[in-house]
Amino acid sequence: MDISEILNHCDHTLLKQDATFEQIRGIADDAIRYNTASICIPPCYVKRVREYAGDRVRICTVIGFPNGNATSAVKVFETEDAISNGADEIDMVINIGELKAGNYDYVADEIRMVKEACGGRILKVIVETCLLTDDEKIRMCDIVTASGADYIKTSTGFSTSGATFDDVKLFADHIGPNVKIKAAGGIGSISDAERFMELGADRLGTSRIVKIVKDQHYN
Numbered sequence: 001m002d003i004s005e006i007l008n009h010c011d012h013t014l015l016k017q018d019a020t021f022e023q024i025r026g027i028a029d030d031a032i033r034y035n036t037a038s039i040c041i042p043p044c045y046v047k048r049v050r051e052y053a054g055d056r057v058r059i060c061t062v063i064g065f066p067n068g069n070a071t072s073a074v075k076v077f078e079t080e081d082a083i084s085n086g087a088d089e090i091d092m093v094i095n096i097g098e099l100k101a102g103n104y105d106y107v108a109d110e111i112r113m114v115k116e117a118c119g120g121r122i123l124k125v126i127v128e129t130c131l132l133t134d135d136e137k138i139r140m141c142d143i144v145t146a147s148g149a150d151y152i153k154t155s156t157g158f159s160t161s162g163a164t165f166d167d168v169k170l171f172a173d174h175i176g177p178n179v180k181i182k183a184a185g186g187i188g189s190i191s192d193a194e195r196f197m198e199l200g201a202d203r204l205g206t207s208r209i210v211k212i213v214k215d216q217h218y219n
Contacts, residue, residue, distance in 0.1 A: 001194045003213060004035070009197060011060055011089075011182070011205045013040040015157065021045055030210050031057045038089055040205060043082050050086030060089035060124075063114065066158035068093030068128070072110040079117040089122040090114065091153060091182075091205075094140070096131055104143060111147040124151035124182050124203070130161040137167065138174050145176035151203065155185035162186030165199055172200030 012031045014024055024045045031039045038058035041049060046061050053059075063078045064070045070078075079090055092114050098106045115123045125147070127140045144152045152171055154163040162185020171181045183196040184205025190212060193204055 001197065003190065006190065006193050006197065006204070006209065007034045007036050007213065009202060009204055010036045010193075010209050011038045011040040011184075011203055012036040012210050013157075013184070013205050013207045015040065015042060015062060015065070019045075021048055024049060025052060027207075027210075028053045028057050030214070034210055034213060036210065037203060040091065043078065043085075043087075046082055046087050047085035058088045059086060060091055060122075061087045062126075062156075063090055063092040064095075065091075065093055065126075066156040068095050068126070069097060072113055075110065076113050076117045079114050083117070083119060083121065087121070089124065090118050091124040091126055093126045093128065093156060096128055099127075099132070099136060099140065104139065107140075108143045108147055111144065111149055115148050122151070123149045124153045125149045126153045126156055126184075128156060128159055129154045129164070129167045130159050134170065137170055141171060141174035141176075141179075145179050149179065151180045151182045153182035153184055153203075153205065155183075155205075157185035157205070163196065163201075163205075165195060168196055168199045168201050 012027050014027050038060040040060040043061045061082045064075045125144050163183035168183050180202040182203035183201040187206040188208050
């Protein structure tokens with residue numbers, strides 16, 4: 001697989017708690033240079049990146065991150081605020097406790113509320129696969145498909161593990177035709193990225209692929 005194609009599917013990511021604006025600006029510069037799908041950054045930096053980069057880069061930010069247990073109203077407000085600051089895409093974390101309690105309507109309604117707040121922009125739903133059973137993952141495929149969201153996303157990268165090949169394959173087997181897959185967390189090599197895409201991932205949430213490309217002078 002051509003390295004440019006892989007980069008075109010990467011959400012170049014920096015979400016660490018101690019990330020500075022100077023570092024965020026650096027990944028924006030990298031995203032522009034290497035033509036990544038977007039940058040995925042903390043909400044507090046969205047407005048400054050939009051002012052810095054203009055329309056040269058798509059900006060993705062995170063909602064209810066990383067635990068997912070803010071109220072639905074807070075997630076909607078976060079989404080509206082992020083969009084008003086210039087976000088193009090939203091990655092939201094589901095309420096994992098409500099899913100595990102079997103409150104599926106709550107989970108589905110919250111996703112629909114956030115999707116409506118997106119105003120037509122892309123919504124990716126983070127389900128944190130490392131905390132779910134296979135049955136719960138399949139249930140989330142059904143809920144995300146019915147909700148109108150655009151992507152189901154494996155992981156925040158802040159829990160016990162990130163994306164796995166098995167989880168992406170399971171998603172590919174159970175999502176509807178209107179839903180795409182984002183694999184995120186722990187994607188550490190070009191071969192990993194290729195394999196995730198072969199299994200059905202349309203986006204890759206990663207901080208490492210651009211670094212590998214820079215270090216190995218692909219471009």
